[in-house]
Amino acid sequence: MKYMLIMRATDEAYASMVEFDFSEMLETVGKFNDELIRAGVLVAAEGLADAAEGVVVDYSSEPPVVTDGPYGETKELFNGFYVLNVASKEEAVEWAKRLPIAGPGFKTEVRRVPSIDEFPQDNEWIQKERAWREATGQL
Template identity: 70%
Template sequence: MKYMLIMRTTDDAAQESFENIDLDEIVEAMGRFNAEMIDAGVLVAAEGLDDAEQGVVVDYSAETPVVTDGPYGETKELFGGFWILDVASIEEATEWARRIPMAGPGMKTEIRRVTSIDELPQDNEWVQRERAWREATGQL
């Protein structure tokens, strides 16, 4: 099963963390952690995200979607990056999450199972098209 570990932090916690630590230390700590997951054979993907001020939000609350530049006012937590792990259970994913460097007050990791295309109705034309695309690109 695949699980996504989603790093979340408050603005204050992110600012405090990055003020008190050298970028080389962050890269080193994350690199060691990622290497452990690679060596264990569980890492599928991992990415960090640019600062929220560089992003936009598309809000679908109105009939015409509204695009707003970051930062996203009134947001209490921001999504900072993710890992996708291929592990046997949510418990195993949780054990990896407990070892994430850069953890501290105001920082959280949300763990969610990534659903599989096999869980969708296989007789659906769009599922069949996606399956064919995944097979053609080596994703299945």
């Protein structure tokens, strides 16, 4: 089963990161990533650029409205993610507990990523996606 670990931080948590040595942070995160790789559970991991560099596409009107960042409240934003392939939600939670981010204002949301097998297999679009995944080695 795949699970996404979604890392969130408040403005205060971001502010506390200013004190961290960037090289030391890369070393700490790199070691954690290496553990995930050696355990054979890492599918993907990415950090995200500052929300101020992003945009929001709001579909509540026609045509959709695009708003430059920063946007939303801090509690609505996330700054990075991992996708893990593990046996259970409990295993995903155990990995989340080991993430090398800690302290007030840091949280990680753990969400299951449904597989293509959970969708109606007789659907034309699911069949096309399955063929694409097979052709690109993603199944």
